[in-house]
Amino acid sequence: MSTAMNFGSKTFTPRAPDKGAFPLDHFGECKAFKEIFMTCLKNNSFNSSKCRLQSKEYLECRMQHQLMTQEPLEKLGFKDLMDPPPRPAEENAKL
Template identity: 50%
Template sequence: MSSMTFGQKSFQPTPPDKGSFPLDHEGLCKKSMISYMKCLFINKNDNSACRKEAKEYLSCRMDNNLMAKEEWTKLGFTSEDVSNKQ
């Protein structure tokens, strides 16, 4: 007897929209990741208060080929955020 019920659809996994997100096994961006996590903790998970840290972390990941290079506006940063070299 089969464990599948008639009429039940099978699950079809789909890949993420932007592809894989490799882990940072060598800890190349650990410092910026910890800085971002501390900022989130201090600000009670309000990510809008941690935009500078988030940008530094994403920049580190792009610079070390841990994610595809993407325009800042596509990652949710405004042109004002990009022009401020914080």
């Protein structure tokens, strides 16, 4: 005799995750960016913090080709890469 009982008929309706899953790049539109990012990861012992610029460029490509939802890069954690680098005082004096 089985000890498992089925109370009611609940059904499970799967839904896609909010973030983290997106369509595959079947046409290879962002393959070059992916390869650059993966090479960077391999060269840096898979320390993704050293490949943030390549990651940003890859995600930008995916958004441009509608392979993921358009998101502000600041919301994806790239705010520090959005601001222009500060100029040295010598360059500011020339302007």
